[in-house]
Amino acid sequence: MTQFTLSRSSVASRVAGGVALILLAGLVAAPWWASSSFLHLAGEFAVYLALATLWNLLAGYTGLVSVGQQAYVGLGGYITFSLALFLGVHPVLAIPLAGLVAALVAVPVAALVFRLAGAYFAIGSWVMAEVFRLIAAQATALGGGSGISLPASVTKALGGKWLREASIFWLALALGAGCLALVYGLLRSRIGLALTAIRDSEVASTSLGIRIGRVKHALYILVAALTAMIGALISLQKLRVSPDAAFSVNDWTAFVIFIVVIGGIGTIEGPILGTIVYFLLREFLADFGTLYLLFLGTLAIVVMLAAPKGLWGYAAERFGWSLFPVGYRITFKD
Amino acid sequence: MSDGLAVENLESFYGDFKALHGVSLKVQPGSVLALIGANGAGKSTLLKSICGLVSPKAGRITWRGRDITGLGGAQTVALGIAMVPEGRRLFKSLSVEENLILGGQIGRPGPWGLARLYDLFPILQEKRHQPATSLSGGQQQMVAIGRALMSNPDLVLFDELSLGLAPIVIKDIYAQLPKITGQGMSAILVEQDVTRALGACQQFLCLAEGRVSLSGAPRDHSRDAISAAYFGT
């Protein structure tokens, strides 16, 4: 009888875990040792990482390809500004509240959009985002089509320049790390097992009693809420909301999709790698304007055709790497 | 033998599962080979490998002296190999007649055409404009057979001819079989009903777990021997 041990982590993942903790500690202290522009960049990185991780959870694990997550990014921004301007809520407190409101909004949205399947679901989610955008453009109290800036009185509530920048940075860090940790925890749990089963075979998993509809609904609403919180943060960082910027397909969906596709869809490490690649590319190519987007689009197509599992997925398959293990490892004792 | 089908040491997969482990067989022109075996023995995979729906990983298939290993379905039908698929698999958006016409689209010359098919299966002429899948199981089987014959094949592969059909319907279809396979046409017949299969063939091949367990002429083997080969005991 062959002996074997069952473990959830490998040496590589444990090392990676340690490195991540050290990195996190260093970043938390960043407002004291880093420049304004670094904080800004790192915050942006965290935001995109969070958006990508969440989109990946929906598309790579739950099979819900949404081209309309910008609906919740914009919703988060508009709710935050509404709460701050009309109810005098402290901007930072508005973030979790925006998440709550978004979760409530997501319930009827899901009821409608889930009537569509596959690619039609994707476009349907896009339509919903357009509906949100058009409604926002009609809201004269919030600046209508041109949007509105956060008035000085509210900005002061965030403190002086250093505190304001630090707060926004910490919130971004918290959301980024939080989303990553949440998704990781989710996928390691029974829900994660259910998701993998659904991904492999919907028919088989239904026969095992997994309530696919419920799982998909719940995850969609969860992701909506978190995306709205990220949107809330983005609006605070920009100190402004406008329909076109808050609900931009390019900024909040196209780039996110590219990040996940190039990094590796259906893996946790993929969005991390993808965000790194995206920011590197942006550093070197952003000067080229439209050529940059052309390049991203072409790269996404090439990756999808040649290595559909993305850079990380390809490496993981080829070399067996895994930094965020969600499965089990069987090691046979020889 | 350069005129019939020869399969040598074929290895084929059904998804990730290796279904055939080195299967060899020969079909003489004008003869019927019965392919029997339990479910999962590899019979369908073998037929699909021959007609090109599955690409074998190893081994060789020769048809009339020509190597056809790995050729696609569109090419094998042009060379005269037609398949009556398991479960009929008629085109549900097409009428009976459209299904038949499509079968003949490859344009091979020969005796089979709509007129002759309607002669063989008169009920199809009656229902020719109806959606193909609105017919009964037995009638659909006739359409599937007709669709294969319209390409004027020299080798017909029948995959589970009687599956899901009532006994009287099966009897009718088998009664027509000699009319179909007469005149030099070869056939491989996969059939769950062993007695019927052995009664309709000149040679048989028994598969068990992807390997040939017994082959030859039916009269040369006892029922016990065939049973043992079927169940792999």
Next chain:
Amino acid sequence: MELVNIILQGVLVGGLYALFAAGLSLIFGVMRLVNIAHGDLIVLAAYIAMEVIKLTSLPPLAALVFVVPLMAAFGYALQRGILNRTLGGDLLPPLLVSFGLSVILQNGLLAIFTADSRKLDAGVLETASVSAGGLSIGLLPALMFATAVAVIAALQFMFYKTALGRAFRATSDDAEIAELMGLDRRRVYAWAMALCLGVVAIAGVFLAIRSNFDPFMGPGRLIFGFEAVIIGGLGNLWGTLAGGVILGVAQGLGAAIDPGWQILAGHVAFLLILAVKPRGLFPRMDG
């Protein structure tokens, strides 16, 4: 009377939306593919028409003689070269590749033609109208609607009465067995896409005559086409025409209440139908 006029205009513009949607419907029916770049291809056709007119000084509708075959050829190449490689069961590759294509088209057009708004000049066609029973019927809208009807009728005929249509239906039903009939699915799909982009060419030229266009109009057209398909019901081209008409009328009514409400009203109508009749009004197939 004003209301009747609004509804009439809505019906006629529905023809244009049906033209947007017809290609989408065809492609989904044949290969279950939803091409996110569909709207951008309509815009591409508009720009190609613009260039053809610059070269030949032809009137816009006559330019179709060149634009239709050009777009059809492009469709054949696009399908065989790229999109065929994405088909095969998994949902993500065709969706993400067509999304990438959409981004490439938008930014490619932007790079070549700048973001300036363009329009094709069809001269008297744009302003001519016929008076009937107190209503003013524009020649261009009427022509658009008539073209939509003609295109859909032609597609229906092709689908149900020709060998090509038979090949489309068979491959859509069971691509594997269709191969045994000598139908190479790669070529069948390529022909379907060629046909689709031929229709897209017509839609693009009409779009360019009717209103201004710029590189970023694609997604909006995709959404209108998509809404028309869903409202009308999957797998039914005449249903798609009905869907386009309903969308056009909803938008017209919305615009009458407030110009900023025009597109939103269309979305609301779409969502209402989605809520009440999820499979659309006249569905013939499942998604």
